[in-house]
Structures are given as C-alpha cells and as structure tokens.
Amino acid sequence: MIVDPVYDSSSRPSLPQLLDTLEAALTACAAAPADPEAQAQFDRVRRETAETVAGLRKADVASPQVGRIRSLVRQITECGLLDRATEPDALVQADAWSVAGWPGLLAAMLAAPAWRCPSAPSLADVPGWLWPDYAVWRLGVPGVLDPLAGETEAWSASVLAYLTDLARWSERNIGSASVISAIETWLPLSSLSALHALGLNLRHHAEMRARILSRYFRVPAALSELPPLSRIGRRLRVGFVANDWSRSSATCAALARFEHLSPADFEVVLFSARDAANDSPFAQKCRACAAEFQVLPAVEDEQMTTLQYAALDVLVFPETIASACDTVARLALHRHAPLQIMLGESGATSGFPEIDLCVCGAEDDDRREGFSERLGMLRGPARAFALQPAKNETRLEFSRDNLNLPPDAVLMVTMLSVPSVAKQTLEAWARLLAAAPAARLLAYVVPGPNRLPGGGERLLGALQNALAPAGCDPSRVMVLAPDDATHEENQAVLGLADIHLVAPGAVHEFWLAAAFHAGIPVAGDVGADWNCSPADPVSGADVFGANHEDRAIRLAMSADTRDAFRRHLAGLNENGHGFLDTLAAGDAFGHLLEAAYDELELSGRELFRMSREPLRCGVFTTVDDAVAAGHEALARDDISTALFEAGQALRCAPDSPEARHLFGAASLADGQAKRAVTYLLAAVEQRPDKADYWFALARALVADDQRGEASRALQTCLRLDRSRAEGWLLLVELAEGVGATEIARDAVSALRATNPDHPELAALTGRYPA
Numbered sequence: 001m002i003v004d005p006v007y008d009s010s011s012r013p014s015l016p017q018l019l020d021t022l023e024a025a026l027t028a029c030a031a032a033p034a035d036p037e038a039q040a041q042f043d044r045v046r047r048e049t050a051e052t053v054a055g056l057r058k059a060d061v062a063s064p065q066v067g068r069i070r071s072l073v074r075q076i077t078e079c080g081l082l083d084r085a086t087e088p089d090a091l092v093q094a095d096a097w098s099v100a101g102w103p104g105l106l107a108a109m110l111a112a113p114a115w116r117c118p119s120a121p122s123l124a125d126v127p128g129w130l131w132p133d134y135a136v137w138r139l140g141v142p143g144v145l146d147p148l149a150g151e152t153e154a155w156s157a158s159v160l161a162y163l164t165d166l167a168r169w170s171e172r173n174i175g176s177a178s179v180i181s182a183i184e185t186w187l188p189l190s191s192l193s194a195l196h197a198l199g200l201n202l203r204h205h206a207e208m209r210a211r212i213l214s215r216y217f218r219v220p221a222a223l224s225e226l227p228p229l230s231r232i233g234r235r236l237r238v239g240f241v242a243n244d245w246s247r248s249s250a251t252c253a254a255l256a257r258f259e260h261l262s263p264a265d266f267e268v269v270l271f272s273a274r275d276a277a278n279d280s281p282f283a284q285k286c287r288a289c290a291a292e293f294q295v296l297p298a299v300e301d302e303q304m305t306t307l308q309y310a311a312l313d314v315l316v317f318p319e320t321i322a323s324a325c326d327t328v329a330r331l332a333l334h335r336h337a338p339l340q341i342m343l344g345e346s347g348a349t350s351g352f353p354e355i356d357l358c359v360c361g362a363e364d365d366d367r368r369e370g371f372s373e374r375l376g377m378l379r380g381p382a383r384a385f386a387l388q389p390a391k392n393e394t395r396l397e398f399s400r401d402n403l404n405l406p407p408d409a410v411l412m413v414t415m416l417s418v419p420s421v422a423k424q425t426l427e428a429w430a431r432l433l434a435a436a437p438a439a440r441l442l443a444y445v446v447p448g449p450n451r452l453p454g455g456g457e458r459l460l461g462a463l464q465n466a467l468a469p470a471g472c473d474p475s476r477v478m479v480l481a482p483d484d485a486t487h488e489e490n491q492a493v494l495g496l497a498d499i500h501l502v503a504p505g506a507v508h509e510f511w512l513a514a515a516f517h518a519g520i521p522v523a524g525d526v527g528a529d530w531n532c533s534p535a536d537p538v539s540g541a542d543v544f545g546a547n548h549e550d551r552a553i554r555l556a557m558s559a560d561t562r563d564a565f566r567r568h569l570a571g572l573n574e575n576g577h578g579f580l581d582t583l584a585a586g587d588a589f590g591h592l593l594e595a596a597y598d599e600l601e602l603s604g605r606e607l608f609r610m611s612r613e614p615l616r617c618g619v620f621t622t623v624d625d626a627v628a629a630g631h632e633a634l635a636r637d638d639i640s641t642a643l644f645e646a647g648q649a650l651r652c653a654p655d656s657p658e659a660r661h662l663f664g665a666a667s668l669a670d671g672q673a674k675r676a677v678t679y680l681l682a683a684v685e686q687r688p689d690k691a692d693y694w695f696a697l698a699r700a701l702v703a704d705d706q707r708g709e710a711s712r713a714l715q716t717c718l719r720l721d722r723s724r725a726e727g728w729l730l731l732v733e734l735a736e737g738v739g740a741t742e743i744a745r746d747a748v749s750a751l752r753a754t755n756p757d758h759p760e761l762a763a764l765t766g767r768y769p770a
Contacts, residue, residue, distance in 0.1 A: 015056075018049045019068050026072070030079055033461025042081065046110055047090065054097050054107035061102065061127075070133045073109045077140040080458035082113040095119045102127050105134070114138045115151075115158035122165050128178030132185040138162040139189040143458040145198070146423040152198045156205070159195065163208035170215040183216050191323040193448065194418040196348050197503075201370040206322065206351025210333070210372075213325070214353075219333045228313065228338035228601040236597060239269045239312040239337065241296075243320075243328055245286045246277035247393075247487045249510035250318035253345045255386035257316070257359075259289045260586030260678065266593070267291045269310060273303075273327040281393035296327075303327070304334060312337040314593060317355065322348040323448065339593075339600055342373065345383055346509050349373060356609060357596055359589065368612055375614040376596060380588025380654035381578040383509050387517045388580065396488040398496055403442070403478065405496075410439040410556050412523075413497035415490075415511040419445045419455030419481055425503065426466040428549055433477070434470040436556035441501070444493050445481035446511075456481025498562060499523055499555050513579045516572070521565035523552035583682050584655035591617040591651050623652045623659055630662045634669060642666040657686035657693070665696050673703035684713075691721035698730060707734055718750075725755045732764065744768065 013021065025042040032038050053069055060066065076082060086094075094112035097104035098120045105126065114120050114137050126134050139159060145151040166186065169179050190209055192202050213219075238261070240254050258268045268290040272278050275295045278287070287293045294310070296303045307315070315337040321329040322342070332340070335354050342350050344360040349371040358373040361382020368375050389395070400407055412432070433439055443459060456479045464474040480493065491514065494500065500515035502508060502524025515522050554561050578584070595617040600608045621629075630645030643666045649659035664680035667673075680697040687693055694717035701710035711734050718727045728751035735744035748768040752761060 015049075015052050015065050018045065018052055019065060019072065021045050022049050022072060026075060026079070026081070029081060030457060033457060033464065046076070046081075050094075050097070050107040050110040053110060054100070054104050056103040056106075058101055058103065061129075066106075069106050069110070070130070073106065073133055074136050076110065077113075077136050080140075080143040080455075080461075082140065083143045083458070083462075086112050086116065091116050099125070102130055105130070109133070109137045113140055113142065114162075115142070115155040118154075118158075120158070120161075123169055123182070128176075128181075131178045131182040135162075135166075135182050135185040135189070139186065141189075141194045141418065141420055141455075143420055143455075144423050144426060144462045145420070147198065148424070152200060152422075156195055156198075156200050156202075160205050160208065163205060163212070167208045167211040167215075170212050174215045174218075180216075183212060186212070187216075187325050190325050191418075191448075192348070193323045194420045196323075196346070197416075197418055197420065198422065201367070203349055203351065203370045203372055206349045207372055208351070210351040210353065213329070214333050217330055217333060225605065226335060226338045228597055230601065231313070231594070231597060235263075235265055235267045236313045236593060237267045237269065237311060238314045238316065238593065239271055239307070239310060240290075240316045241271040241273070241307075241328055241331060242318060243273045243326060244275075244277045245270060245272055245283035246280045247282040247390075249345075249385070249487075250320050250343075251282070251286065252385040252387060252510070253343050254316065254318060255286050255289065256384035256582045256585045257343065257589040258586065259386060260583045261590050262587075263291075266590060269294070269312065271296055271307065271310075273331075281390040285390035300327075300330065303331060304336070307331065307336040310336075313597065314339045314341060316341045316343060317350075319343055319345050319348055319350075321352065321355075322350045338605075339597055341376070341593075341596075344371075345385075356600070356605065357615065359592065368614060374609060374611060376592050377614045377616045378585075378588040378592055379617060379619075379651070380584040381581055383513065383579050384582060384585035385510060385513050385579055386582050387514060388582075396486075396492045398489075398492040400496060403480075403496070405440065405442075405478075408438075410436065410498050411442060411496055412439055412499045412501050412552075412556065413442045413444060413494055414501040414503045415494060415508075416443060416445045416459075416503055417448060417508075419459040419479075421459070421462070421503065426462060429463070429501070430466045430470040430472060432549065432552050432556060433467065433472045435553045439476070439556040441477045442493070442496070443477070443479045444490070445479070446490055447482055447485050494518065494520070499552065501552065513577075516569060516577060517580065519566050519569045519573065521555050521562050521569070523555055524548050578655065581655055581682075583660075583678065587650050587654035588617075591654070617651055619648070619652045621648050621652065623649045623656050626652065627658045627662050630666060634662075634665060637669075639666060639669045643670060655686075657683045657690075660686075661690075661693050661696060664700060668696070668700045668703060673700055676700040677704050677706070688716075689720060691717045691724060691727075694720065695724060695727055695730075698727075702730070702734070707737065710734060722750065723754045725751060725758050728754070729760060 022045045025045045029038045029042040091112055094108045095117045097111065098108035098117045105121065108117055120138065123131065139162065142155060145155060166182060170183060173179055192205055192209065195202055195205065240258060242251055242254065245251055261268055269292040270286060270290045272295045277283060278295065294306065296306055317328065317332045317340065319342060321332040332350065332352050332355060339357065340355050341357045341359060342355050344358040347360060347367070349358060351372045355373050357376045358371050359376045359378060361378065405411060429441060433441060443463065445456060445459070460477070460479040463477045463479065467474055467477065494511060494514060495518060497520050500520045500522045502512055502522060512522065555565065592615070596615055599615065626645045626649035630642045630649065633641035633645060646659060646663035646666050649656060650663060653659060660679040660683040664676045664683060667679065668676035677697070677700045680693065680700050684693045684697055694713050698710045698713040698717060701713060714727055714731055714734070717724060728747045731747040732744045735747060745768045748764045751758060752770065
C-alpha cells in the first residue's frame, strides 16, 4: 500500500511548515472555490494541521504559532471552507477536541464548524484570550444548509446556546476585557438575517441579542413610566425614526404607513439619525407628508433628550432594528414614548423589551409565539411600500455590458439578504439552468448590516459546485455582493432581469413588490398574499406553471410566456396592487394605532404586553350597512354622521371603493376638498365604470380649484352616463368659466336631448337657443 506522505508520521512537517502549507492551500481554494483538487488538498492539509495543533502543550500558549493558528481559524470560518460535508469520524474527533483545553479547541475550530460540535464548551471553559476567535467560530454562517437533514435546527441551536452564554456574561461582568472583546467581535456578526431567511422561530435569539446590546450600550433601567394621556379632543403625536429618509426598503415601508394618515387625527414627526441624503426627492416627499422634521444630534445623550422633549404618543421604528446595530437600533433599546412600534414587513421580531407592538399581516398570526412583541394585525394591506416615484426623482439604469452579460441571454436575477441559501434552493436553480440552456443566473446580495466578509465568493463556489452534477457551464452564474450600494443601484440590478427568482430572506417582500411594480415576471414561492398568476377558468390551474419550478422553466424557455406574464402584470399595475395602496395602508395603520393606544391606556403596559392575543382594531358594523347609513345621512345634510359612518366603513375595509366614495363625498360636504379628491380618486381607480364616482370626483376637483382635471373627470362621467343632468350642468359651468361658449352650447344641447323637461333648461335656452 502506498502511504500518503501527508499522513506518514515519520515525514510529517513541523507546525510552522504545516501552517505555511495551509495558508497556501487556503489561498488556492479561495481563488478557485469550485476546483475539486484545490478543495481536496486544502482538506488534507487542514486535517493534518488540526491533528498537530491538538497535540500542543498548554504551556505553548506564548508560541508565535498560536497567533497564526487563530488568524487561520478566522479566515477559514469567514471563507466558508468549513461548510462542506465532513466525514462522521472527523466530526466525532472535532467534537472531542473541543473540550480538551485550548489546544484541542483550536484544533476543533480548524476541523469543523461550531454547529457540528455539540460539545463545544461554554465561555467559562474557554480562556479569555481566545474569546474573540471563539465568537467568530461559534457565529460562523454556513453558506449552504440542508433543512431536510436537520442542519438548520442544529445551526440555530448552536447560535442560541452561544448567545445565551454571552448574554449571561454581559450581565455578570460587562467591565471584563474578555467580555468586551467577545461582544465587540460579535457586534458585526450580530444580525439574525441568515437565520430569518430559513423561516425559523428566532424569538429567543432576538431576546438574547437585545440583552447583550442593552448591557454593552449601558441601557439604564427606566426611571419612570411614560403613561399614555387620553387622546380625547386631540391628535396623537406619532414619530417615525430612520437613519435617513432617502429611498430604501425601510423608508418605503414607513412612508406607506404615514403618507395618508389623517391630519385631523394624527400629527406626524420624522426623525433622521443623520443629516445626509435628506434632500433627495424621495426624502422631500417624506418630509412634505409630515408636520415636523428633525435631524437628531450626533451625541447619544442629546438624541435621547430630543426624542423625550418631542412629547410623542407613539414612536415607530423600522424593521432594521431586528438586524442592524446602528443608531436607530440603539435608540430602540430605550423608552421614548408610551407606545413604541416596529413595522414588521418581513415577519421578524426585534426581541427588544421596549418595543410594545409589531405590525404585521394575518399570515403571521400562526407564529405569534415567535415574537417578543405583541402582534398588531392590520385590516388593510399587510405589506405595503411607497414605490411610486417622487417628483423629480430619476431612475438609474444599468446595461448588460456593465456586467459583461450577453444581450440575448435570458437573465434570471435573485435578490438575497445574505449569501446563504438552502441546499434544495441551489439544486432547484441548477435544474432550472440545465432545463433552459439560454438562461443565466445573477445572484445579488443586497448590502445590509453585518455583511459577512467573503460571502459573495462563498456563494459563487456553492453555486458552481451545484451546477457540476447537472453538467452546466459554471460561467452561467454570477454573484454580486457589493460592500455598499445605493438603493438606486440595487434597483438598477433588478431592472436587468427577464425573470425575478424569489428567494427567502428579509428583503424578499420588498424586492418582490419592486419586481411586480416594474412588470418583471416572477417565479418562486411568493406566498398567498402575493400570488398574482391567473388561473385557468376551467381547470383552475396556474396558467404559467403547475408549480414554482415549472413556472420558472416555462418563463426561461419561452419569450411568449414572458411577454404574456408582462401583459398580465401591466393589467394588474393599471388596476393597482394592494402593496401600492398607501391610502389603505395609512388608514389601516391609523385605525390600529388608535386601537393600540386606547387599550394601552385602559389596561397599562404590563397587561398590554402580557396578552398574546393579536391586537386588531374593532369593528361594529359592515361596509354595506355603514355605507348605506352614511349616504342616508348625506341626503339629510347630516355631515358629521356621514363622516362617522364613512370612518366605520373604512375600519371594516380600508380598501373598499364604496367606503372611499362615501368618505370623499362626506369630506367634500365638510369643506375638505383635498382629502375628498384623494379618496374619490382612489375610488374611481378601483371602479372606473361608475359614473357617479367620476361625477363626485369632478365636483371635488372643482372645489380644489383643479378645473382642468375636473373637466376630464366630468367627460369620463358623461361618456359612462349621458343622461346625468347634473353632469351637463357642471360642464356648462366649467365651460363658461373659461369662456368656452361652444362647449357650453354643446352641453346644453346634450342636456336638452337627454333631459328635455329639466327645470333649468328654460334659463339656459335663453343664452344658448336651440
């Protein structure tokens, strides 16, 4: 038998030589992640180095080679080269090493990922000088996991065990240099986005994360409660905080909730953690929708003072506090208002004790135990984003030449929050590329908090390895993982797509909405709330594919299918997607705010938070009954009752066109022309065939001094119903107002033809004889 010199103990190199060889093998493997020979060589050298390290004496701690080993552990973990399947015997050996003092622990850290070592020691059994490196190892994010083999649960449990241990140490001795070094190593790795992308229950992870942050940032115990004051006879003062108000997924979600909050009931105040980018067109739009705008001071204590002196009733945080470790997240650890809310667009939980309510959709109800906050269920759109362009906002466009992509390739783009995917997802992408030879895949990792170093290279290697069994050219996949990019650049990458492949993660909801809005065909598990594909009228089957993978293959294979999907999306965009309905989103959010604030005032914070029953705004009628009662009130000129009934109808269904029509008519009768136009315009967009809706809109536009728009709305009304006498009379009034006598004459003629007995014809005939 020929003995491999790597395992011939008589010829084994010294530790310095092994480390030199391992560094060279690591460089070669990182440069060619899909090269099986480079990987095999790296694995051989790594195993031999681990065996040698395990044999070090505890007295060797001062050896200069220990520093080299620690550096290699970090590099190997960050490159994801521990991800690949390891032989069972090697895993058993690594697990045994992990509890054999610091030499064995370093050996285990070279040999296997932490989540594959169930015996990995607690911090109490790890020397303090090793805590930072141990944190990197324990928190390493696998590039590929197999959920069906239980790997996701094993990784989640390993991370939770470490976070629990670190939280206890932070609360026990935050002044310790070892504790501080471990936490400061953990901070850039503290995002739970990779775990969230796998759909796991992360409540305990989030709560441990919050405990560590609270101790590290020295968050004091609340000195006094901030009791809610009665809102009777006043508006609720609602603050929204962001890093800045340039366009992003977080600010698009926030604007969707406050753009149309009733100014009669709410006073919106915007806070920006930094001064940059607050003059962009989108930021200007946000600021125009608020009563106040403030840039927070640079010093944390002054930020706290500013928020406390703002006298807020409610403070709303973005979902980024669940993943980022920035100024906004630090502020969310404190109490600034009686009611503090997080907008949970992707179903994440913050774990923060000072966040009382997480606003989410009905599909999150089944996961209520996975939230540290109480859930607030919206009756309107569960996911809403203000994607409509702001005034003077330009759109950046990339060309395929920028990325050296062939112009005729069918480009599939997937937007990822982290460079980590499930094994089954990789396999599905490989099958898709094998079935569609003309297709190419671009995986774009959207820049975000706690970016993992080397994540793009890891993902590319995993993709190329997955393509090999399918016989696909590895050059057909590309990974972009920029350290930083503007929202406009991210949007431009999506704009290159012929097909958007949906992948799970924190950015899933936003980029799915953006793809729909841009008219890009979509394939993947979008969930019931987002399913926009039409069904066959006979079979009921999805016309674009029997399942997600079948749809993706059809779209990739057929230009006609892609064109049909685009035409279908164009029709949906014309009629309005629910996720773009910021009017309904604002109404639903406003109703929920009032319900939450009232219950908080009635029961107190402890009982409010203790309840696990999701909060919903109460309804006491139906849309039909409220609309009927409202129109009856308008008929007898009881405007206050009409407004009340319209409000009740909107509480039942914020996106109801009937409720919007009533509310617009009642607002017009109350002298609120601009608000009337907003609701009546939304009603006609939903019911473009209703002549009375168009007539009501025309009257509101006249009252708002938009006579040109009023004339166009009126013409639409009269095309739908030529017998509407008040429509012809209003047209006469508008025409006479601008001196258009011929239009007025034609309108009188039409009135004479359709309503010959109308009482006002006599006076009009004197001016415009037959």
